[in-house]
Amino acid sequence: MVNLQEVLETNKMVEEQTLDVRTITIGISLLECIDSDLKKVNENVYNRITTVAKDLDKVAKEIERDYGIPIVNRRISVTPIALVGGAACKKPEDFVTLAHTLDKAAEAVGANLIGGYSALVSKGMTTADEMLIRSIPQALCETQRVCSSVNLASTKTGINMDAVRLMGDILLQVADRSKDRDSVDCMKLVVFCNAPDDNPFMAGAFHGVTEADAIINVGVSGPGVVKKALEQVRGESFEVLCETIKKTAFKVTRVGQLVAQEASKRLGIPFGIIDLSLAPTPAIGDSVADILCEIGLEYAGAPGTTAALAMLNDQVKKGGVMASSYVGGLSGAFIPVSEDQGMINSVEAGAITLEKLEAMTCVCSVGLDMIAIPGDTPATTISGMIADEMALGMVNQKTTAARLIPVIGKGVGDTVEFGGLFGYAPIMPVNKFSCADFINRQGRIPAPIHSFKN
Template sequence: MLNIFEVNETNKMIDQENLDVRTITLGISLLDCIDGNLETLKTNIYEKITRIAENLVATGDEIGKEFGVPIVNKRISITPIAIIGASACKTTQDFVEIARVLDKAAKQTGVNFIGGYSALVSKGSTKADELLMKSIPEALSVTERVCSSVNLGSTRTGINMDAVRLMGEIILETAQLTKDEDSIGCAKLVVFCNAPDDNPFMAGAFHGVTEADAVINVGVSGPGVVKKALEKVRGESFEVLCETIKKTSFKVTRVGQLVAREASRRLNIPFGIVDLSLAPTPAIGDSVADILQEIGLERVGAPGTTAALALLNDQVKKGGVMASSYVGGLSGAFIPVSEDQGMIDAVQAGALTIEKLEAMTCVCSVGLDMIAIPGDTKASTISGIIADESAIGMINQKTTAVRLIPVIGKGVGEVAHFGGLLGYAPIMQVNPFSCDAFVNRAGRIPAPIHSFKN
């Protein structure tokens, strides 16, 4: 049984070590909103979201106040809009109209983000998928709270290279349309391989078609808590190190389980999953990079970084799965650059490159996340990076993602400022050699041999 005493046990973590519940995300199915008439569809979408999510923010605030647990964000994820709008949307502008409705619904309910302006194209694209993808730059430039994602690869299907090529162009166009804000539109756009249906974290969250009509998913976070625990076992063996991470992860996840169950009870919406990821913020002491350095690295990026991250990710999962009846989403350790002060410091010190980050994504939860690159980077280069990251996910049967931000008008050594939880990021060097002939091939990369397990 979970009870308030378990939360009281974590008071020190909350007060001094930046423990928080990063998000309560309400997943809502929009399948029953589908209509061939665009105006009817828009009305259906707005009505259902605002009705089901009416009390989400207030309930989250009440739970946080009563239990003394900071609940930083309240969010909504929805069924991928390329599916929902397929019948009614005949142009990119039709999809942009839906994006405006989603933004209006997000503001009405008070959530900070709504995710699911998405397409699932791992094996091929429908006409609606293509229209939605091409509408993304304008949709993200005219809305504040809408987040977009495209899943273009999987272990079972391979990688849709036509979509990879298109998304390189889409990311650059999004950067151009939001260049006055350091191309922040790209911070709301994630490209996936093996995207999960129940991810509560933005910007990649969407409500999968296999999910219930509505569910509560919670994402917990506590890099500062793990860092403080490891300070007490500095110099000890790997066995002691691993046990410490597991025990700490267990306590952090128990808080998320309690909040998720309580939110589910009060909203009368089924509990889905707890995502037990270590998600950093720009706050000092809330850094995954600091954990890796506490394990024994001078800077993230030094030899041994990938091994240290693999250890951390595995122990977080081993501890967390014992603390919750349902663990899902991404779960592990996030390594975004702009949202982690330790990662930023490593880049500025010359210790961390995109190539080393790519190696680290082989063993962490997500991928190349919140990385600012020069604004004059070619679309084909962005597509090549997406293809590389997708291949890591496809071959290793794991989720990988790319959230690159080509900052228009800025180059290597300059800094992009995004504000809030998104923080700031130094512009990182991108390999200048061309991959044009590779990404311009039509078709898809086939699924790997180990995908055939029927």
């Protein structure tokens, strides 16, 4: 059981080390909303979300008040809309009406973001899947809170290269539609390999079909807490270093466990998982890259970075698993460039490149996250970058993702401002050599041999 003493122990972390619960996310199944009439589907979806999540904001504020723990976001994830709208939607514009409904429902209940405008196409695309994907640029441009994700690959099925090729085009369309705002809508779109059904973090959250009718998933974050703890053991052995990270992650996760249990009880919705990802913000001292520097690197990206990140992730998970009944989602360090001041500093110093970020994906869930790239990058090159990320996840039997932002009208040397938690990012150079002939092949890359375990 979590007790009040544990909460009191974290007060200093909250006040001085930017500890927060990043999100309470209610996962809601919309399978009961399916109908062949589009108007009826929209009515069902709106009513379902506004009924289940009506007290989300109120309960989050109560928990903040009662325990003094900041809860930064209230979010909703829903059944992939390609499944929900498949029977009623006859063209991409029909799916856009569902995006508007999601946006209105999220606004009505006080949710910051709603995820699940999604399609799962790792082996092939249905007609509905393809229509939803083609509707993404319009849907994201016309809504404020809707987030979209597409699962393009898995260890069991391989990589759907037709979908990978399509997503390169789609991403540029999203960028072009929001070019007057530095292509900001690309932040709301992420592609996955081995996407988890219970991820509370955006833009990749959706409510998997294996989940219950409704569920509470909580994402915690405490990179500042970990960094502060490591400052006390500078120069110590790896054994001391690992033990310190593990103990700190335990305490951080216990805070998330408390919030999840309280939210579950007060909302009358079962507790799902704690996602113990280290999610940075642009705030000074709230950086995963700064943790890597505290471990002993001059900058994130220096030789040894992948090893340090692997150790950090492993010890965070070991501490977190002991602290919570159920750990899930992504549960790994996030290394977004724009949202982490330490990562921004590393890019500006020339210490980190896209290729190094790709290598770091091998030991965390998202290596190409919130990466601003030149707006004239060809669609096939973007698809090639996505394919590389998908291959890492497929072969290593892990979740990987890419959230790329081709900024129309800007190039290397420019900086793009996203604001708030999204921060700013220097535009990173992209390999100029073509992969078009590879990307334009049709079909899929088969699953690796070690996937056959039945």
